[in-house]
Amino acid sequence: MPELPEVEVTRQGIAPHVEGHRIDGVTIRNRALRWPVPEDLTQKLTGSLVKTVGRRGKFILIACQGPVHHGTLIIHLGMTGTLRIVNRDAPVRPHDHVDIHLGGARLRFNDPRRFGAILWHSGEDTTPLESNLHLSSLGVEPFSAAFAGEAGGRLLYERTRGRSVSIKQMLLAGQIVVGVGNIYASESLFRARINPKIAAGRVSLARYQTLAEEIRQTLTAAIVKGGSTLRDFVGSDGQRGYFQLEYFVYDRQGHACRICKTPVRALRQGQRSTFYCPKCQRY
């Protein structure tokens, strides 16, 4: 499943081919994604100029200005979605559900399992984009000022006082900070030496400062790595795999901890696997 780094690398990969270009058509082959692709999307988008390609959590936000309509295309990759730039003559493959036409190129959305989504937030809507149903409950961005420096640790600390939910599940819920998915929760908790089972409300401010720093570092490393390995957003015809970092604990159950050689353990928390070192992560 794409996590925030893959979504950010996708955003960076497609942006130069999309920003400043005019949309001259839309092909929808299958509307039945996680939520139906809006009936009037072609009408809303055709003739629009793409202003910016942004991101909020794992949603890619494509701001469009048309002669009549303006608004934001909201795209989520779900479990198996990809966005690629292809030539307009590129053969259509299975699961290529939606094409946005940009002159000679197409922004193509492929999604075998169809848990992804393509939605439209109208600029004429009285609700601002950040209050959109899909975006309003998201926590702060890990690279925003609200999570920078000591603000990140303080935010985690203040928002978790009195909470008995485990720190791992608090991170996964994404209500305080977004983008710490299953891989990066295990990895950043290991790097901060925090036990994933501890109640979020029992973690000290100093520990949260360390954790916030490790969250930023693990996500940054993944984005840098992804940016260097996944250049091929243009004309790619193979399925690109999601990038693999050298993990400390994630998916390493039974293998020796890279720091202390103790076997890495796995446990289930809220139906998701957590990986940790029982010696390095005692607190």
Ligand SMILES: [Zn+2]
């Ligand atoms: Zn260890």
